[in-house]
Amino acid sequence: MSDAPTQRTPLYDFHVRHGARMVPFAGWEMPVQYTAIIEEHMAVREKAGLFDVSHMGEARVTGPDAARFLDRVMTNSYAGLKVGMAKYTIMCQPDGGCVDDLIVYRLGEEEFLICLNAGNAPKDVAWLQEQSKGFNVTVADECKQWAQVALQGPLAEEILAKVTPVTLSGIKRFGFAVGSVAGVDGCIISRTGYTGSPGFEVYMPATGAEKVAEGIFVAGKDQGLKLAGLGCRDSLRLEACYPLYGHEISEKINPLQANLGWTIKFDKPTAFIGQTALLEQKAQGLSSKVIFFKLDDRRIARQGAPIYNGDVQVGEVLSGTLSPCLNKPIGSALVKVPDVEQPNLAVDIRGNRIPMIVVNEPFYK
Amino acid sequence: MSNIPANLKYTKEHEWILVNGDGTVTVGITDHAQTALGDVTFVDLPKSGDTFGANDVFGTVESVKAASDLYCPVSGEIVATNDALNANPELVNSDPYGAAWMIKLKLSNPAEVDSLLDAAGYQASL
Structure with a gap:
């Protein structure tokens, strides 16, 4: 830091x-x-x-090309979004890794406000301004x-x-x-x-x-x-199984790995940055995926705790806390793809192997 | 302001020590420590018969925010642990000097007690 x-x-x-x-x-x-x-x-x-x-942070995108520009930098599509509505999206690097996850609000036909993660705001504004060359738009930093x-x-x-x-x-x-x-x-x-x-x-x-x-x-x-x-x-x-940048998504964990495929519109008229890389990964198959789990224990599996399939380490914890609603530890992890389907994954907490119960829907809905 | 009872001894690592007068001490963590940890969710304690040296890690206290090591203030053998903390770790927050005692230790070197902080010394270390 x-x-x-x-x-x-x-x-x-x-x-x-x-x-x-x-x-x-x-x-x-x-x-x-x-x-x-x-x-x-x-x-x-x-x-x-x-x-x-x-x-x-906040950034305002204004200009005749505003929607087309957002369709270029964001995985979700904005051309058809109604004024008065917002959409969650990922902004990708060329290799498909995440620059940030964001909510974009359509204030007008040619005007959008983007909500940025605090730790990423300066990087995001610089990225947006860099990518806006060639588009008839202005990207204004409105964080303050x-x-x-x-x-x-x-x-x-x-x-x-x-x-x-x-x-x-x-x-x-x-x-x-x-x-x-x-x-x-x-x-x-x-x-x-x-x-x-x-x-x-x-x-x-x-x-x-x-x-x-x-x-x-x-x-x-x-x-x-x-x-x-x-x-x-x-x-x-x-x-709620919402991702947090730097944990479930990052420059190294792309939106397909993070189960955020629903935010990606591969069929937009404007190809987005990262589209080629993500399509390739989709065709080849992912190397690792984000899962959510709970433990029947009192110990919390913290970020970085190793995950094992038998004696082989196959992943690590991305986030962990106690769920007050379940009164059980919950967390997320990045696990190698062949192992992700295994029923007997265990997390190592201070030398204790705790069986993981993988869940397929949010802990709280 | 945190509560620092005058009848106890303390360590800079925020353990309190009650000298029982029969060659044993009772150990827990201070009010200051439980406030800093926040909601305690798990306390991992050793077994009776385990032995520890002064400053050895004897267990872990875990809160929503983080897991922290517990340091043995003096050397000795565990003669009792507080099983109530298995089911009710939140006692550490509500009653750190009473119901949330953690271990009872038979001193192997009673002179070590003299090097512990008194309440004023602990207050000054915060």
Whole structure:
């Protein structure tokens, strides 16, 4: 990691005021928890949780070629996307490895906003600007202009409705609307999230972050809304089997290996960067794949823990945590393809071989 | 502020030691340690009869965030372990100095107790 000074989101004072424990994450000082990870996790599953995700980056793509440009750099297709809708996608390297995973919002016919992972934002903006040569588009770095909160959980809609005039029921999954939240104009309210529970993500001008966060918190706290940190964000996304960049997807793990083939549109009019490499891999067969597993044990298999088929190491753990909903350790792993079908895979945790129970659907739906 | 009872001894690695006066000590981890770990999900303890030297790793305490080694504060033989932590590891969070004691150790060199920190010394090390 670099020694660059850590950045603070516009909600830093908000976190400190609410008793957060702050930790360094992807170059940012972020709240890992306010009370306890499991308590915050269950609040999101049963009621609602409010996350600061302002460390995420934003880039705006504008111009007559905007949709065609995105179809060139992204695996998913944007030419036919309706204004007011968003799509999840991977941005690939020429070899098929992932530059990042992203959500792209269509703000207008010739205008898109891209949400970038915090640790990848500078790399992503540079990549987008480099690839935009030859297209009639502008790629603007808007990371500093925006702040972002995620309001997630079964009560999210009811709570958000108290602080916005926008008709939330009119926003479909992966749809969004622009309006005011807690008196702050120009917010993007999208029905998206990274927890597996229903909810919204709200993008607002950085100057309005405090007002929006405090407004939502006050509106929801009597209904059980809890402030939620990065600790439970990770356990929530892993229960939902959502990938995290640097774990299930990376420059070395491509979207086919990560079971994200559904985000790849090989039949677009514009071939995307990485398409040739991914088609070749598809034809040849993948060397290794991402799987999700649980353990009938109390020990958590952490990132890097080796996976064995008999005496042969055939993979390693990518992410691991305790699932508060199952009260069992869960995780993801990269496993060699012939072995991935084996029923007797085991993970080594501090010298103990624990049998892995491979699952084919999310731990929480 | 974390709770640091005056009647206990401590290590810089955040174990507490209760000197029982019968040649044994009881060992657990401090309030400061459990706060730093967060939700404890698993405690891996040795068996009675196992022997350890001072500063040897005698077990592991695991939280949602990380697994941390437990260091034996003094040398000796395990005479009891707290089986309640198998089923209820969260006791480490709720009652670190009481119900979440971890091991009882028969001292092989009682003089080692004198080199442990007292409450003020531990407080100063934080």
